[in-house]
Amino acid sequence: xxxxxxxxxxxxxxxxxxxxxxxxxLKPSSFGKLGHFRADAIYENTLKPMHYTVxxxxxxxxxxxxxxxxxxxxKNLKCEVCHGPGLKHSLYAGQFKGKELPDSLKLYKPxxxxxxSVCHQKNAARIxxxxxxxxxxxxxxxxxxxxxxPDLKANEPANCIDCHNPHQP
Amino acid sequence: xxxxxQNLYEVLSKVEGYVYPNEIELNWSILIVLYPYITGLVAGxxxxxxxxxxxKIKVLKPTYGIALLTAFSFMLxxxxxxxxxxxxxxxxxxxxxxPHSSSAMAIFGFVYLWYLMVVLFLEIWFDYRRDMVIWxxxxxxxxxxxxxxxSLWTTDISPKAxxxxxxxxxxxxxxxxxxxxxxxxYVGFIxxxxxxxxWWSTVLMPVIFLFSAMVSGIALVMLIYIVLTKxxxxxxxxxxxxxxxxxxxxILLIDFALEGLDQIHRIYVAEESFEALHKLVFGKLxxxxxxxxxxxxxxxxxxxxxxLQFYKPKAQIRxxxxxxxxxxxxxxxxxxRWNVVIGGQLFSKSFYGYTTFKTGxxxxxxxxxxxxxxxxxxxxxxxxxxxxPPWKKIETSHE
Numbered sequence: 001x002x003x004x005x006x007x008x009x010x011x012x013x014x015x016x017x018x019x020x021x022x023x024x025x026l027k028p029s030s031f032g033k034l035g036h037f038r039a040d041a042i043y044e045n046t047l048k049p050m051h052y053t054v055x056x057x058x059x060x061x062x063x064x065x066x067x068x069x070x071x072x073x074x075k076n077l078k079c080e081v082c083h084g085p086g087l088k089h090s091l092y093a094g095q096f097k098g099k100e101l102p103d104s105l106k107l108y109k110p111x112x113x114x115x116x117s118v119c120h121q122k123n124a125a126r127i128x129x130x131x132x133x134x135x136x137x138x139x140x141x142x143x144x145x146x147x148x149x150p151d152l153k154a155n156e157p158a159n160c161i162d163c164h165n166p167h168q169p
Numbered sequence: 170x171x172x173x174x175q176n177l178y179e180v181l182s183k184v185e186g187y188v189y190p191n192e193i194e195l196n197w198s199i200l201i202v203l204y205p206y207i208t209g210l211v212a213g214x215x216x217x218x219x220x221x222x223x224x225k226i227k228v229l230k231p232t233y234g235i236a237l238l239t240a241f242s243f244m245l246x247x248x249x250x251x252x253x254x255x256x257x258x259x260x261x262x263x264x265x266x267x268p269h270s271s272s273a274m275a276i277f278g279f280v281y282l283w284y285l286m287v288v289l290f291l292e293i294w295f296d297y298r299r300d301m302v303i304w305x306x307x308x309x310x311x312x313x314x315x316x317x318x319x320s321l322w323t324t325d326i327s328p329k330a331x332x333x334x335x336x337x338x339x340x341x342x343x344x345x346x347x348x349x350x351x352x353x354x355y356v357g358f359i360x361x362x363x364x365x366x367x368w369w370s371t372v373l374m375p376v377i378f379l380f381s382a383m384v385s386g387i388a389l390v391m392l393i394y395i396v397l398t399k400x401x402x403x404x405x406x407x408x409x410x411x412x413x414x415x416x417x418x419x420i421l422l423i424d425f426a427l428e429g430l431d432q433i434h435r436i437y438v439a440e441e442s443f444e445a446l447h448k449l450v451f452g453k454l455x456x457x458x459x460x461x462x463x464x465x466x467x468x469x470x471x472x473x474x475x476x477l478q479f480y481k482p483k484a485q486i487r488x489x490x491x492x493x494x495x496x497x498x499x500x501x502x503x504x505x506r507w508n509v510v511i512g513g514q515l516f517s518k519s520f521y522g523y524t525t526f527k528t529g530x531x532x533x534x535x536x537x538x539x540x541x542x543x544x545x546x547x548x549x550x551x552x553x554x555x556x557x558p559p560w561k562k563i564e565t566s567h568e
Binding site for chain 2: 002003005007011015032
């Protein structure tokens with residue numbers, strides 16, 4: 001075999017060996033243990049900080065709100081859907097009973113027109129239910145621009161929560 | 170939370186009708202348009218080179234080396250748009266070390282590697298080895314080192330060794346043609362096999378991609394050849410250009426026919442997706458499909474090239490035509506990729522709504538990034554042309 005072919009084969013051999021070695025080195029050690037993926041990924045994901053708490057944990061301190069909400073149309077909404085992630089709040093807010101909460105523990109209070117519109121604005125994509133006499137969308141749809149818009153001249157109510165109680169709409 | 174809501178509002182303003190939540194944002198951006206485009210240029214340029222070598226079309230000789238080096242430079246960059254599109258580019262190598270046999274994209278890594286190393290690299294290496302040995306002895310400094318390194322410090326340039334190189338180079342080219350088909354057919358396959366998307370899911374997709382690849386590659390080499398001769402102040406080989414133009418015409422015709430067939434089939438079958446696609450094509454894709462891809466990129470070049478087969482104006486005018494046409498064709502094929510990749514994501518798979526594609530100038534998915542990946546191959550090509558000028562090679566006859 002001529003010299004240059006030998007060298008070429010040598011180079012390719014080095015390349016392939018290098019690839020195999022790199023493969024061994026780079027392949028994550030837990031790869032393939034549970035399937036075609038890195039088993040450690042599951043464990044690593046459990047280490048991520050949590051932001052949300054379990055659905056019922058708010059009730060412990062806010063029974064009145066909960067009782068109020070359970071009677072209204074929003075009974076099936078979880079508190080955190082509107083107020084945002086509340087793990088830190090439910091862990092530490094207890095000490096501030098009757099006092100002003102520090103900013104880091106404050107939760108969002110979605111009272112503006114755009115907040116309620118997230119769910120109630122007319123949207124063709126919202127599911128319609130149709131059976132027997134019921135013919136409605138899952139969530140009541142209103143045209144936010146049309147539904148009792150704020151009148152800037154007169155001092156009329158502007159926000160949804162001026163007329164609707166968010167916990168018992 | 171506030172920001173998040175603001176964002177949601179902005180996003181929702183982009184959609185019309187009923188769109189599933191995961192369809193609002195286009196996940197495959199302009200970089201994914203570039204990926205089939207650049208791979209196509211590679212496959213096309215290589216096939217032009219093999220026309221000379223395998224099918225012995227001698228008039229194409231002046232473009233052989235240019236075509237090979239063009240294919241190589243674009244091949245080096247072909248995966249970069251994909252890699253830079255990844256959220257974690259540094260993990261890109263994982264597709265190679267833990268490939269899953271059921272993943273079309275994972276196997277593409279190996280198809281790519283095969284084509285780059287076994288086909289393009291070997292063909293160029295065997296083609297240039299003797300010249301690199303000679304140039305290595307003649308030059309000094311870094312250049313000398315580069316030649317020595319590239320030729321692996323071999324010295325054997327006896328007629329026997331050179332004949333062997335030629336023989337192996339020939340075999341590599343023979344393997345290379347199906348490989349080039351595989352490479353780009355594969356890119357088409359990746360799109361064509363997405364059965365949930367009626368705009369992509371057609372068995373014709375690999376074939377269409379292949380022929381459009383040839384069209385774009387041939388056009389690119391034609392353009393580079395014209396520019397190069399101009400820069401080097403050489404006389405252009407009109408016969409060669411006429412021949413390339415002829416092949417461009419043929420392949421463009423096939424490409425046009427295939428794409429027409431695809432659309433006619435779609436219109437005739439009129440599946441439930443048809444109305445949504447119809448609205449898409451006449452709405453959001455009107456300019457890119459009818460004007461840029463069809464009119465500018467296909468019909469005008471077809472008519473011009475067709476006319477040139479019967480009526481030959483002066484060489485000067487033909488040269489001008491041959492400079493402008495490839496640009497039109499290249500733009501047309503770019504928009505073909507655009508229409509496939511972006512078009513396929515603009516309509517909802519519910520067939521009741523549409524979204525909008527927006528991208529910025531800057532950012533990892535912006536136009537500048539895309540432009541960079543289109544310019545870098547030309548820089549690599551300039552370097553390769555400086556290092557391995559095809560016109561300085563000792564004439565071999567490729568028998």
